[in-house]
Amino acid sequence: MLSLRLKTIADLVSKNSNVIDIGTDHAYLPIYLYQNNITNNITASDVSPRVLKSSYENLKKYNLENKIPLILSNGFNNIKKTFDIAIIAGMGAHTIKTILNNSNIPNILIIQSNNDHYELRKYLNSLNYKIAKEIAIKDKKHYYIIIKYIKEKETLTNSELLFGKSNNIDYFNYLKEKYQDLYNKSHNKLFLDYIKILNNLIEKIPVNY
Numbered sequence: 281m282l283s284l285r286l287k288t289i290a291d292l293v294s295k296n297s298n299v300i301d302i303g304t305d306h307a308y309l310p311i312y313l314y315q316n317n318i319t320n321n322i323t324a325s326d327v328s329p330r331v332l333k334s335s336y337e338n339l340k341k342y343n344l345e346n347k348i349p350l351i352l353s354n355g356f357n358n359i360k361k362t363f364d365i366a367i368i369a370g371m372g373a374h375t376i377k378t379i380l381n382n383s384n385i386p387n388i389l390i391i392q393s394n395n396d397h398y399e400l401r402k403y404l405n406s407l408n409y410k411i412a413k414e415i416a417i418k419d420k421k422h423y424y425i426i427i428k429y430i431k432e433k434e435t436l437t438n439s440e441l442l443f444g445k446s447n448n449i450d451y452f453n454y455l456k457e458k459y460q461d462l463y464n465k466s467h468n469k470l471f472l473d474y475i476k477i478l479n480n481l482i483e484k485i486p487v488n489y
């Protein structure tokens with residue numbers, strides 16, 4: 281079964297769009313998109329030949345090896361076609377920024393970075409991508425921030441750059457965990473104040489929000 285993280289990403293893909301999954305690894309996401317009739321117009325790519333071999337084996341398991349093209353490519357370097365949406369997930373912000381440094385990046389991006397969300401929000405803002413939707417989820421023990429960007433200029437406040445645009449319970453819990461961790465490392469009482477503020481906010485959020 282697809283992880284909640286990948287399922288949340290899949291839910292952001294518009295029906296029948298032309299999608300590339302950069303750094304596909306096991307190709308679970310392209311397989312899910314195809315099998316669930318979200319789109320059958322998917323290309324999967326990865327920088328590693330070894331990884332692509334196992335993606336191919338996975339595609340074969342579902343008879344999709346002739347339906348989902350696999351491309352060996354470092355980011356967009358070897359991608360000649362254009363796409364409606366690129367998914368770049370499960371990588372660090374530094375790698376994602378390097379991948380985005382290419383003139384062939386589509387107008388819609390779905391990005392899940394493992395770190396440095398602030399740096400990445402700033403970078404995408406400088407490339408004139410707007411945060412269309414930002415979702416925080418807890419999948420097993422980890423929090424993930426998933427952002428759908430569209431090519432459009434937007435002005436973000438410093439707090440939006442820092443904290444993004446999620447406003448659901450998982451997001452505030454994620455911040456609480458982060459500040460707790462910062463407090464544990466620094467014993468800076470300011471972080472305890474932040475946690476108090478976050479607790480007050482969480483209490484006000486309706487259940488299931």
Ligand SMILES: C[S@@+](CC[C@H](N)C(=O)[O-])C[C@H]1O[C@@H](n2cnc3c(N)ncnc32)[C@H](O)[C@@H]1O
Pocket residue numbers: 286302303304305306325326327328331353354355368369370371375379
């Ligand atoms: C942790 S996996 C994430 C797989 C999948 N995207 C997900 O979110 O579950 C990271 C994958 O990105 C690939 N990767 C890392 N740097 C890359 C790059 N510059 N271009 C393309 N793929 C890259 C790795 O080979 C690996 O398969």
